[in-house]
Amino acid sequence: MATWQCVKNCGACCHLDPRDRPDLEDYLEGEELALYLSLVGEDGWCIHFDHSSRECSVYANRPRFCRVTAESFTEMYEIEPEELNDFAIDCCRQQIEGVYGDRSLEMLRFDRAVGI
């Protein structure tokens, strides 16, 4: 079975451009939505994303919507904890495809890491 994990040197989910996330307001509202929008840089990437290392510069304090946990995903997407693994894999693959392409090195590395 494929098992979700975040792979290094990806960062696709830190591309926050709301135009690529038309359902954003379905899972974020109020202050959290405002926080999300405040993080979007002119290029669509999060202002805290370090492009050279492809890492989050505020990782320890990153917002809830950046955390892949059963708790945050259940709250945001109304999924059951047992659905988290497959749901997170789909989310990552969608995001990686949108940012880097479905035949990108990032996609290959992700698929290999999770066991697809």
Ligand code: SF4
């Ligand atoms: S898209 Fe997935 S694998 Fe890539 S940085 Fe985000 S959580 Fe990690």
Ligand code: SF4
């Ligand atoms: S706060 Fe960090 S983890 Fe969240 S989108 Fe920005 S760079 Fe990525």
